[in-house]
Every structure is written in structure tokens, then in C-alpha cells.
């Protein structure tokens with residue numbers, strides 16, 4: 166316990182405030198906040214080859230200067246718990262007492278939300294967490310992300326990207342520690358992930374010099390030198406108070422860790438480290454994807470530990486005749502499993518993550 170507290174204190178020292186934005190007003194899109202006030206407005210994506218879009222944004226410009234932190238959710242517009250969490254976060258931050266500036270975008274992918282279409286923007290079929298840095302003359306997703314890169318990512322010192330289990334994902338909460346092999350940036354990100362406070366953390370290694378490293382929001386922020394937190398809670402279209410509280414409290418903890426508020430932080434709980442993307446010491450998550458259309462029935466659940474080749478579900482045709490068993494590809498923890506019977510080719514059926522004793526050294530993927 167003592168060891169945990171000491172290392173946490175050390176990590177907090179590593180995120181000592183690195184920026185002092187002294188602008189009297191702070192603008193994002195149509196929202197301009199004077200010091201000590203909160204302003205609300207929109208990022209306006211004009212129509213071009215397809216329809217335009219207004220993305221709602223809140224700017225909380227603290228009475229005193231400090232770093233700029235951006236919170237974004239709803240790149241996947243049906244990951245509802247994360248969207249509701251950022252709505253609620255706005256009123257939990259008092260601009261008169263804040264040091265620095267907080268920018269909050271609760272819902273990036275408005276068309277996904279309105280159409281209840283998971284994973285992609287139904288206007289152009291693109292993923293809104295996969296085409297950064299965007300393109301100002303591209304389709305709606307590309308134009309929107311070009312604006313997000315310019316107005317949200319570039320002016321920020323820290324970026325927090327919230328997700329959760331989508332309509333078809335039965336997910337347990339976790340966060341990601343994205344590492345690019347730059348020691349100061351990686352330790353600042355780790356400190357914020359620890360402060361956020363979710364008890365399961367994926368270790369994801371990124372090579373910031375790789376051509377595709379900046380395709381996601383976290384990757385785009387990482388290649389631009391920002392400390393990054395990605396956290397997920399919520400599942401299957403349900404908004405539970407517990408999942409929303411994990412994300413709201415985690416976000417407030419980040420502001421406390423950055424000394425932007427006076428929020429007291431508790432020492433980190435015991436962390437379960439999970440192998441994510443990249444190499445992470447040779448241990449990474451494994452997904453099973455459907456090879457055909459049909460019906461999936463889960464027999465295991467989120468947060469269950471499984472062994473390699475253990476059955477986690479089965480598939481049937483539309484008359485209920487069994488067409489196959491789905492088995493875990495590795496020993497590990499089910500971080501999410503398909504939460505609905507609908508199954509199409511390449512649909513993810515399960516994600517199993519290896520449990521790591523400790524985060525291994527960064528290795529270029």
C-alpha cells in the first residue's frame with residue numbers, strides 16, 4: 166500500500182502544470198468564454214459534397230491561467246454513457262475556481278446518435294475515430310475531424326477521449342495508457358490514467374513516427390506531443406448511474422491531478438494491467454471476428470477470465486441450428502463480448518486481453 170501511494174505521488178509530480186495560457190478570452194467555434202465564465206456554442210462544419218454538421222461545445226475558461234484540457238465523447242454516437250457523462254461534467258466545473266481552460270465536446274458523431282447507428286457516421290460510412298487529422302475538403306467525417314484537429318487538439322495540452330461499449334458491445338470499464346516511447350509524455354499520460362482511476366488499464370504502444378499513428382483522436386494527440394487519456398465505460402445502449410459516475414469522477418480527477426481544481430485525489434486502487442495494441446512485451450489483445458452472417462449467442466460475459474480454447478459462445482442459423490462454437494484465442498480477461506445476436510462478416514464477437522504482471526518497457530510496434 167505504501168509503495169502504491171509513493172509511486173502515485175511521484176507520478177503526480179510528473180504532471181506539474183506545463184502550460185500557462187494567459188488569454189483573457191478563449192474561443193472554440195462560436196463559443197467565446199471570458200475568464201471565470203462558461204460559454205456554449207458550436208463547431209460549424211459547412212455543407213460541401215454532403216451535409217453540414219454542428220457539433221456542440223462548451224468552453225470553461227478558468228478565472229486563473231493554467232493548462233488547456235479537452236474532453237471529447239461520442240465519436241461513436243451510441244456509446245451513450247460517455248456522452249451523458251460529458252454533458253454532466255460541464256456543470257460540475259466552476260469557472261470561477263478553475264485554473265486553466267476546459268473544452269468539452271460531448272457528442273462528435275451527431276448523425277450516429279440520431280440514427281442510432283453504431284461505429285460509423287451514417288452520412289459517409291466513415292469511422293469518426295479513424296480518419297484524423299481529417300480533410301477540410303473531404304466528406305462530413307473528414308471535414309469535422311479537420312475542425313476538431315484545428316480547434317480542439319492543437320490548442321490543448323491534454324486530451325481525454327471517452328468511449329464505452331457500443332450498442333452491440335457488453336463491455337467492462339477500462340482505460341488505455343497510450344505510449345509513444347517519449348519518456349516525459351508517456352509518464353504524464355500514465356499519471357493522468359492513474360488519476361482517472363479505472364482499475365483496469367490497457368497498455369497500448371504506438372510508434373509516433375509511423376504514417377498511421379495519428380488516425381485516432383488519441384493517436385493524433387499523441388503524435389502532437391499531448392498527454393492522452395482514453396477511458397471507456399457503458400455498454401449495450403444502457404446509461405447506468407455507475408458507469409456515468411466512473412467517467413465524470415475520472416474526468417474531475419484528471420483536473421485535480423493537473424492542479425486545475427482543488428479536488429483531493431485518492432491513491433490509485435490496485436491496477437490490473439492489460440495487453441492492448443502494439444507489442445507490449447509480446448502480449449496483446451486478441452479479437453474473434455465472425456466469418457459469416459448469422460446469430461451469435463454468448464455463453465461467457467464481460468469481465469470473465471477465460472483460458473485459451475475455452476468456449477465463450479456459439480453461432481446458429483436463423484432456425485437455431487448450431488453452426489459453430491466460438492472459443493477464446495488466448496488466456497485472459499473478456500474486456501467485451503458481443504451483446505446482441507446480430508452477426509455479420511467481420512463483426513467482433515469477443516475481445517480477450519492478456520493480464521500483465523506489470524507494464525513492460527515500450528517497444529516500437
Ligand SMILES: [Zn+2]
Nearest residue numbers: 241244328329
Ligand atoms: Zn468508441
